[in-house]
Amino acid sequence: MTWTGTPAIAERVDLLARRYRGAAREVLEPLVLAHHPALGRESPAEYRKMLELTAKMMLVGHACTEVGDFEFDAARQRTAALFGGCCFLADSFLDDFGPAAMADYLDRFTTLLETGWFEIRSDRERLFYVIVARLFAARDVLTPLLRQAILQLHLAQAEDVRMRLDGAGLAALTGGRRRALLRQCARDRSGHAILVLANFLVPRLTLDQVAGLFCAGALVMFIDDHGDCHADRQDGRLTYMNQISDPERALRRLFAKYTSQLLAILPAGSGRDLLLGFLTRYYRTRLAKHRQQARMGGSAWDVHE
Amino acid sequence: MSTGNEPGEGRPGPGFGDWAALSLQRLRSHDPARAARPLLRIDNRAEAMSAPFQFDVVGGTLHRTGCRAIPASARTALYALWRIGPEEQQRACPWCRPVPSEQHQDVPxxxxxxxxxxxxxxxxxxxxxxxxxxxxxxxxxxxxxxxxxxxxxxxxxxxxxxxxxxxxxxxxxxxxxxxxxxxxxxxxxxxxxxxxxxxxxxxx
Structure with a gap:
């Protein structure tokens, strides 16, 4: 089964992407100014990247909400924006401050999930914690599926970190085994992340919706890793997409496989169309990003639409 | 950032909820004895292990907990379920055949x-x-x-x-x-x- 988008769906994705850039700023800027003003002042590129990621999360959140048959109202838009900010900052703790900070953050986040306590040591962490607290207050965070999704996402992040820190262990594996582990880790990180987002936005999801959204989330990570392929290599970071000989062909296959699954699992509707429209646009822009970085070089700090 | 203001100037500052959340965390350093007790526990792995069903989100298959047909690659993508409805039977594993059951408690x-x-x-x-x-x-x-x-x-x-x-x-x-x-x-x-x-x- 293949999906053929329409110009109307592509236009809707364009329109929402533009709208949510502004909406992301409206939600996050007051929090950044109040808790971590240096982020905008001293790292404008990072701040723009945060807003861009947040706009993307809002767009995905919009699709998840419509898949769940709810309206993506102002409260849900705020929640999705907070989730975007939260993901960006959490990723920054893992990616930008070295191995010791990465392991330390994971330990403290484990404590947060086990006890609710989080030791705040910097403005960035204060901003992160305030965003997490607002998110947790947005919905009953103790619903079984949401709790599990948060935990599964954390475990997937921890596994990713473990592999990054154990380069020798990963290198000792056969190529096939290494790629299988990297592929599973990528699938889980983004698959569980979209389930966290969807559960913050929709009170109840059917099993079909859960499976369909996980599948969409997994695809997002493969697309993302293809876009970041050169920057990741530069940073010495192994991903499934930078360990295969023909990543563009592999991504094309993954895209076809996952979108077919999505079509088979999720019922037809505006939510499914929006999700597929977003994935198609993301796929195209990341193919372009990959080619551009192959020609001109680039880093993880480049901001792409 | 688009503003030329000083941090927080003319903008909504932290609300009461933010203040309360941050104050709670400060208690940890002020009163370690009280902070030894959990504030909020998200991690529900212990409860999840005793749930009767597991949903493999990769394969989209519903299993009885511990079913041997669960693929190894799906072990990191299982969600515990305490109750299933008749409409979820279409996703049931043909090996372990989970069935909706009245006696399974959801949230006791x-x-x-x-x-x-x-x-x-x-x-x-x-x-x-x-x-x-x-x-x-x-x-x-x-x-x-x-x-x-x-x-x-x-x-x-x-x-x-x-x-x-x-x-x-x-x-x-x-x-x-x-x-x-x-x-x-x-x-x-x-x-x-x-x-x-x-x-x-x-x-x-």
């Missing part, structure tokens, strides 16, 4: 858990809440609210006053009684406290 004793949660929060943070309450009472907003409540109370008839007093007294007694029950439950047979939150999860 949820109301009791909520009540215990409320008592636990009041108990754990009574000092902070009282301090905050006194500060608020002294503030202009607090004094205004206090005056309004006095006015409201004066306008109530005898029956309404009696009803309100009964409700407040009952709540107070209920909290006190639950706290005692909680203390009893939290003791080992030899009478010592068992530590931890000891209350289990809401979805056990």
């Amino acid at each position: 004793a949820e109301r009791t858990a909520l009540l215990f949660g409320l008592v636990s929060v009041i108990d754990q943070f009574a000092g902070v809440l009282k301090e905050r309450g006194r500060d608020f009472q002294r503030s202009p907003g607090g004094q205004q609210l206090s005056a309004q409540l006095d006015q409201l109370y004066r306008t109530l008839g005898q029956r309404e006053k009696a009803l309100l007093d009964t409700v407040l007294t009952t709540l107070d007694q209920l909290v006190e009684r639950l706290r005692k029950v909680d203390e009893e439950l939290g003791r080992d047979p030899d009478g010592r406290g068992k530590g931890g939150d000891g209350r289990g999860g809401a979805d056990g």
Whole structure:
């Protein structure tokens, strides 16, 4: 089964992407100014990247909400924006401050999930914690599926970190085994992340919706890793997409496989169309990003639409 | 950033919720003994292990917990379920054939858990809440609210006053009684406290 988008769906994705850039700023800027003003002042590129990621999360959140048959109202838009900010900052703790900070953050986040306590040591962490607290207050965070999704996402992040820190262990594996582990880790990180987002936005999801959204989330990570392929290599970071000989062909296959699954699992509707429209646009822009970085070089700090 | 303002100038600053959340975390360093007790536990792996069903989100297949047909690659993508409906049968694993069952509990004793949660929060943070309450009472907003409540109370008839007093007294007694029950439950047979939150999860 293949999906053929329409110009109307592509236009809707364009329109929402533009709208949510502004909406992301409206939600996050007051929090950044109040808790971590240096982020905008001293790292404008990072701040723009945060807003861009947040706009993307809002767009995905919009699709998840419509898949769940709810309206993506102002409260849900705020929640999705907070989730975007939260993901960006959490990723920054893992990616930008070295191995010791990465392991330390994971330990403290484990404590947060086990006890609710989080030791705040910097403005960035204060901003992160305030965003997490607002998110947790947005919905009953103790619903079984949401709790599990948060935990599964954390475990997937921890596994990713473990592999990054154990380069020798990963290198000792056969190529096939290494790629299988990297592929599973990528699938889980983004698959569980979209389930966290969807559960913050929709009170109840059917099993079909859960499976369909996980599948969409997994695809997002493969697309993302293809876009970041050169920057990741530069940073010495192994991903499934930078360990295969023909990543563009592999991504094309993954895209076809996952979108077919999505079509088979999720019922037809505006939510499914929006999700597929977003994935198609993301796929195209990341193919372009990959080619551009192959020609001109680039880093993880480049901001792409 | 688009603003030329100083941080926070002319912008909404941190709200009361942010202040409360940050203050709670500060308690950890001020009062390690109180902070030894969990504030909120998201990690529900212990409860999830005893759930009767597991949903493999990769294959979209519903299993009985521990089914041998669950692929190894899906072990990091299983979600525990406590109850399944007839409409979810279409995703059932043909090997273990999970069936909807009335006796499986979803979230046992949820109301009791909520009540215990409320008592636990009041108990754990009574000092902070009282301090905050006194500060608020002294503030202009607090004094205004206090005056309004006095006015409201004066306008109530005898029956309404009696009803309100009964409700407040009952709540107070209920909290006190639950706290005692909680203390009893939290003791080992030899009478010592068992530590931890000891209350289990809401979805056990």
